[in-house]
Amino acid sequence: MSTLAYAWRYVWARPMAALLNVLLLSLGLGSMTFLLLVSHHVERAFDRDLAGIDVVVGAKGSPMQLILSGVLHLDVPPGNVPMAAVNALKANPLVAQVIPISLGDNLQGYRIVGTSLSYLSHYQATLAQGRVWDAPMQVVLGATVARTLGLQLGQKFAGAHGLGAGGHAHGDHAFTVVGVLAPHGGVIDRLVITDSASVWKVHEDAHALDDQDRLALEDEREVTMALVRYTSPLAAVTFPRWVNTTTEMQAAAPALEVTRLLHMLGLGTDVLRAFAGMLLFTAGLSVFIALWNAVRERRGDLALLRMLGAPASRIGLLLMTEALWLALVSALCGLALGQAFVLGLGWVLGLESQLMATGLLWPPTLWVVPVLAVLVALGAALLPVWQAYQSDVLQLLQTKE
Amino acid sequence: MIQTQQLQFAYGEGQPLVFPDVAVPHGGLVLLSGLSGSGKSTWLALLAALVKPQQGALTVAGQDLRALSGRSADAWRARNIGFLPQKLYLSAALTVQHNLELAYWAAGLPVDRPRVRQVLAQLGVAQWAQRLASQLSGGQAQRVALARAVLMQPRLILADEPTASLDDAAAQGAVQMLLSAAKEHSATLVIATHDARVAQALVACTAVAPILLHLSPAWPTSALSPATGRLQV
Numbered sequence: 334m335s336t337l338a339y340a341w342r343y344v345w346a347r348p349m350a351a352l353l354n355v356l357l358l359s360l361g362l363g364s365m366t367f368l369l370l371v372s373h374h375v376e377r378a379f380d381r382d383l384a385g386i387d388v389v390v391g392a393k394g395s396p397m398q399l400i401l402s403g404v405l406h407l408d409v410p411p412g413n414v415p416m417a418a419v420n421a422l423k424a425n426p427l428v429a430q431v432i433p434i435s436l437g438d439n440l441q442g443y444r445i446v447g448t449s450l451s452y453l454s455h456y457q458a459t460l461a462q463g464r465v466w467d468a469p470m471q472v473v474l475g476a477t478v479a480r481t482l483g484l485q486l487g488q489k490f491a492g493a494h495g496l497g498a499g500g501h502a503h504g505d506h507a508f509t510v511v512g513v514l515a516p517h518g519g520v521i522d523r524l525v526i527t528d529s530a531s532v533w534k535v536h537e538d539a540h541a542l543d544d545q546d547r548l549a550l551e552d553e554r555e556v557t558m559a560l561v562r563y564t565s566p567l568a569a570v571t572f573p574r575w576v577n578t579t580t581e582m583q584a585a586a587p588a589l590e591v592t593r594l595l596h597m598l599g600l601g602t603d604v605l606r607a608f609a610g611m612l613l614f615t616a617g618l619s620v621f622i623a624l625w626n627a628v629r630e631r632r633g634d635l636a637l638l639r640m641l642g643a644p645a646s647r648i649g650l651l652l653m654t655e656a657l658w659l660a661l662v663s664a665l666c667g668l669a670l671g672q673a674f675v676l677g678l679g680w681v682l683g684l685e686s687q688l689m690a691t692g693l694l695w696p697p698t699l700w701v702v703p704v705l706a707v708l709v710a711l712g713a714a715l716l717p718v719w720q721a722y723q724s725d726v727l728q729l730l731q732t733k734e
Numbered sequence: 735m736i737q738t739q740q741l742q743f744a745y746g747e748g749q750p751l752v753f754p755d756v757a758v759p760h761g762g763l764v765l766l767s768g769l770s771g772s773g774k775s776t777w778l779a780l781l782a783a784l785v786k787p788q789q790g791a792l793t794v795a796g797q798d799l800r801a802l803s804g805r806s807a808d809a810w811r812a813r814n815i816g817f818l819p820q821k822l823y824l825s826a827a828l829t830v831q832h833n834l835e836l837a838y839w840a841a842g843l844p845v846d847r848p849r850v851r852q853v854l855a856q857l858g859v860a861q862w863a864q865r866l867a868s869q870l871s872g873g874q875a876q877r878v879a880l881a882r883a884v885l886m887q888p889r890l891i892l893a894d895e896p897t898a899s900l901d902d903a904a905a906q907g908a909v910q911m912l913l914s915a916a917k918e919h920s921a922t923l924v925i926a927t928h929d930a931r932v933a934q935a936l937v938a939c940t941a942v943a944p945i946l947l948h949l950s951p952a953w954p955t956s957a958l959s960p961a962t963g964r965l966q967v
Contacts, residue, residue: 334835334845339828346827637823640782641882642812643840644805726784 336647340654343627350623351659358620358663358706359670361613366671366702368605373696374675376595379405382520383587385455387569390414390422390576391558396585397594403434403558404587406444406520409496410436413555414582422559425575427568430455432560435532438492443478445492445508445525447532447556453514455560456521462486463512469530472508476516477523484510492525492535506535529556613709620659621713624652628717628724636726649718653711660710664703671702735760735890735922736781740790743776750788751776756947758922760889763913763942765933766926768949774926777949778892781924782815783807795889812841816888816921818912820895822879824867830854830878831863837885853881856918857911873904877911884915891916893925897932909935 334342344351382405391399394411401408416433423431432455435447446452450465453473463486465473474484484490489507508527516522533554561584563572573584628635635648672694736758744750751773758764768774779785780792783799784807792799795814802810824833831850838845854860857877862870870878876896883891893912897905909925909932916923925932936944 334832334839336839339832339836339839342827342832343825346825633821633823634825637817637819638836638840639808640784640811640815640817640819641837641840642808642810642815643842644808647840647842726779 336651336654337658340651341658343631343651344655344658347623347627350627354616354620354623354659355663355666357616358613358659358709359666361609361616361709362664362667362702362706363670363674364605364609364612365705366668366699367674368602368609369696369698369701370671370675370694371678372598372602373694373698375598377696378519379591379595381518383591385562386560386587387563388561388573388576388584388586389558390419390561390582390584393581393583396583397590399558399583399585400587400590401594402436404520404560406446406524410557413557414559416554416556418580418582419556419559421580422561422576425572427563427565427572428561429564430562433529433556434558434560435529435555436496436557437532438494438535439496440478440490440492440508440525441482443475443482443523443525444496445472445527445532447527447529449529452526452560453521456517456519458517458521459515461513461515463510465512466528469528469534470506470508471511472525472527472531473512473514474510475514475522475524475526478525479513486510486513613705616663617709617713620656620710621716624656624714624717625720627655628652628721632724635721636724639724639726645722648721652718652721653714656710656714657707660703660706663710664706667706668699668702735762735795736764736924737793738790739792741780741787741792742789743773743780743785743787753777753780753790753949754947756945758924758945760922761916761920762922763916763936763940763944764922764924764947765936765944766924766947766949767928769928772949774949775894777947778894778924778926781890782817782892783811809841812837812843813886814889816883816886816891816919818876818880818883818891818893818896820898822875824870824875824878824882826866826868829864829866830859830870833867833878834882834885837882841886849885853885854878857881857915872899873907876900876908880911880915884919884921887919888921890922890924891919893923895927895929896925897927897929897935902931905929905931906935906938910939913940 383400386404389399389403391403391410392412392414398408398411402410419431419433422428430451432452433448434452436444437447438445453465460473461476461479463473474482478484488510490510491507508525508531514521514526533551537551561572563569569586573586576582576584638648638651639645736756738753739755741753741755742750743753753773756764766774766777776785780787780799781794783794783802786800786803797810797814799807824830825836828836831854834850834854835845851860851863854863857880859874859877859881862874862878867875867878883893891912896908896912900908912923912925913936915921933944
């Protein structure tokens with residue numbers, strides 16, 4: 334048998350101690366895995382939904398609110414801006430693309446987003462069924478919406494006012510489903526997407542008193558915000574300032590706002606991370622005590638190995654290997670535990686389509702877990718190994734039963 | 735096989751133990767006796783190159799042990815010394831066979847399975863090869879421990895109180911087993927004991943006159959005469 338095999342046997346020769354250590358280490362490593370995975374999921378979801386959007390232009394207010402409402406579709410928007418002002422942005426040579434976003438209605442809690450077809454092409458959305466709209470009041474459903482609500486092509490539905498479920502129903506204006514998007518993994522899975530004109534039509538018809546009033550409203554058409562792509566990265570320096578100072582609108586850079594948001598969330602995860610660290614420290618202590626006791630109990634066995642000609646270094650290696658076995662088994666258990674917990678949480682909270690991607694993930698940061706396991710185990714083994722080095726073989730020979 | 739001159743060893747700053755000079759021929763038999771604290775274990779440790787003498791000459795199996803240190807001492811011990819401790823220290827977690835293979839691991843040598851089987855068969859414990867060491871009786875365990883001691887065909891076998899926990903019949907059996915194992919491997923045998931039954935068993939079992947080495951805590955440096963047949967234990 335090799336050192337690996339002997340170490341394995343010795344670890345499991347004390348099954349209760351070994352199991353307890355694996356359990357403690359796994360809990361610590363599992364919480365670490367969980368935290369790493371959740372923050373990875375969140376960051377990935379943000380990156381995915383924010384990709385390619387250089388700046389968001391909307392009503393003045395909180396820039397973060399603008400991003401949360403218009404890009405991530407988590408918050409309510411700060412207000413509306415005139416369509417004319419948004420169109421004026423297109424004239425700026427720094428602007429490559431402007432995608433209008435109009436919010437205001439929902440379908441059983443899923444937002445109805447009025448936009449242009451470039452919104453779909455921006456997210457590289459593909460159709461699973463049907464086609465895209467070619468007239469107002471035609472909608473394309475995100476994959477999650479279609480699945481949860483069970484709407485079919487050709488079916489009609491009425492939107493409700495507001496962004497959450499339960500608002501006033503626009504009963505007289507029926508949307509028609511003309512297409513269903515393939516699952517995308519991003520925010521558009523949760524959206525009901527239609528032409529900007531649909532949103533105007535619903536609201537103008539709802540508010541206009543007569544035809545003349547309707548014409549007046551048409552002149553004052555508004556959108557909620559515009560997603561803007563630059564022609565050059567240099568625009569980031571001048572364009573937001575230009576918008577903020579010369580127009581009635583504000584420009585918010587998603588990258589900046591999300592960094593701010595993650596920083597705020599970071600305060601929360603730091604606490605959890607410290608907690609996981611505590612768990613790991615406790616586990617390391619337990620491994621240390623177990624190895625220390627093992628070395629004391631096995632002093633005679635270890636001395637006999639010296640008598641059989643084993644150099645002290647080989648005995649040190651044996652003990653280190655025992656600790657490494659514990660680390661390896663615990664790392665595997667911890668990783669499995671963390672992954673299972675994330676999947677379970679996603680399932681319970683129904684977050685699969687929002688933040689969590691389905692299936693197992695291995696972000697590069699997750700390598701921290703096995704590395705940490707090995708470090709904790711080796712750290713815990715250090716003193717017992719040193720003790721084994723120091724053991725006086727001669728004295729043990731004199732120890733009688 | 736064993737030659738000592740003016741051998742001295744001290745623990746720390748303590749009074750040095752001074753050992754009588756001996757010259758043991760190849761294949762010889764040494765009966766080491768003395769009260770506890772007289773230095774029996776120290777003498778065994780010196781012979782096994784576990785500790786170095788502070789003074790005097792010590793040659794075992796043609797090797798000047800003062801010249802060995804660290805790893806070279808470990809390697810020399812693995813090949814030349816077979817050790818049967820009083821407490822057997824068989825690893826309870828391992829089978830009999832793996833306990834023997836552990837000796838190869840300790841020595842850093844590849845396992846010689848046929849040799850393991852051969853030695854187990856010689857000592858009549860081949861049928862227990864796959865048993866856990868914890869499942870053996872005392873007598874079986876001692877045979878396995880002796881098998882482990884002679885596995886590497888050592889030139890010197892050191893047995894520490896081999897009869898301590900045995901009844902009279904078993905004690906004689908154990909001594910006989912040691913003698914035949916030593917003979918089989920043409921090894922020199924040192925038995926450290928304060929058990930009178932060992933001496934009686936030696937008289938009963940072998941015609942070879944043992945060299946008697948009696949240690950006392952304040953032993954004066956003087957040569958020991960070979961055994962006269964009268965045993966002073």
